[in-house]
Amino acid sequence: MHHSTVLSVLSLLAPAAQASLWVDRAPSYVRPYAIEHYANANALTIGSQTYRFPVTGPSSGNRFTMLMTNAPQSGDLGVLPHIHEQHHENFFCYKGRFQLWAHKGNDTEARLLTAGDYGSVPVDTTHTFQILDPDTEMVGVVAPGSFEDLFYFLATQNVSYETQTPYTPANLSDDAGSGSSADIITQLVSFDVHAALNFTPPRDLVNGSRPAGAIWHDDINEIPSSSGSPYFVASNWGPKYLNNVTGAYQVVQPFVTPTTGEGNFTQGTITLGRRFLNASRQTWNLTDHLALNILEGAVDLTIANETATLLAGDVAFVPGGIPFSYDSRAAFSKFLYVSAGVKGLDQQLLADAAEWSWPVFPTTSP
Incomplete structure (x- = not known):
């Protein structure tokens, strides 16, 4: 290993050893960390919507x-x-x-989209959304990083909820047309x-x-074999x-492959069972950055002798x-x-995986 690589790894491990994994907002530099759900992570509001940013450009080295x-x-x-x-831009319904x-x-x-559904919006795709349920949470992933700067610019106000409530329970305007002045539209281009x-x-x-006959919650949703087109x-x-x-x-369920992510990122879900009896713990050391968002169960993440128990x-x-x-x-955990x-991580797991027809794992260990 080159000396520069050793120094790079040590520079990341040093702050990890000095500070807890748990933070209340994304760090301003690349380091390991964990953020609790609904933490006031640079939280802001735009109309009735509350935005939080658990991974930012600075915290991810501008990757996503x-x-x-x-x-x-x-x-x-x-x-x-x-x-x-x-x-x-990628949309996931939590x-x-x-x-x-x-x-x-x-x-x-x-x-x-309902819980667990995903939508891919690649470049040069016109898109918009509408929130339909009283307690909705979207998880967005945008590559490359620093896209949060747009929301900092558009923010109605910065917020820090004492109770960490998901959003402000009040009747607030959500008219997307309110930001359509010529001046605002011009500034958004930047x-x-x-x-x-x-x-x-x-x-x-x-x-x-839509369109009529499109496959959705009624058959296998294939991932495109080429990039550039939106899909769900x-x-x-x-x-x-x-x-x-x-x-x-x-159980790995890809949403974004190396092809559809154009070499920049991959995304999907992993369903995880408890470790097999007498099985040794697997240690991973990836070449690039990884983010996890827990969807179900509880996951123990260990880095530099500290274990963070991650909940939904x-x-x-x-x-x-x-x-x-x-x-x-937990007996059954799942994360994005x-x-x-x-x-x-997904590509490492897929290299030793077999096609599987179920979202759950077998009833007995191998």
Whole structure:
């Protein structure tokens, strides 16, 4: 190992040894950390929506941003229809319901997303969303990082809720058109937001999808074999792979592959069982950064002799080059992963996995 690589790893391990993994906001530099669900992580409001940023450009070395959006139902669009020319945006429904539209070329697709559903909005895709349930949370992943700067610019106000409530329980305006003045639209271009005001979201969804006959919660949702087109994956209806060689069952369900992520990132879910009896703990040391968002159960993440027990909604960030291990404290745990690059945790697991037809693992150990 080159001396420069050793020094780089030591520089990351040093602050990890000095400070707890738990923080209340994303650090201003790359280091391992964990953030509790609903922590006031640079929280701000835009209308009725409360945004939190557990992973930022500075905390991820500018590889990606992860944001949580909590809001009540609204009769208005949550954002003006717009396009990104340089950012790939990803939508995941943690809870509640929202509708997502994606238009590219001559095709307009739309889905009603419920818990566990995913939507991919690559560059040059017109998109918008509308929140439909009283307690909805969207998890957004945007690559590359620092996209949070847009929300800092648009914020109605910065907030720090004493009770860590998901959002402000009050009737607040959510009219996306309120930010459509010529001056605001011009300024948004500097954040890679290009307004598409001529786009009218179609409302003719059938069984939660558009166009008519589109596969959604009724058959296997395939991931495209090429990049550039928007697509959707319904919860547990995408491809699944079972790994049983790491000391515990792990079911990997990819949303973003090295191909559809264009080499920049991968994303999906991993379902994890408890470690097999007498199985040794697997230690990982990835070449690039990893973020975890717990969806179900409880996961023990160990870094530099500190173990953080992550519960539903919690987020952890592990820089590349930092050894770590993780175990399911619960009988059945599941987390959303985001891996920078193309050699992430998911790809390591998939290399020793087999195709699997179920979102759960077998009844007996191998």
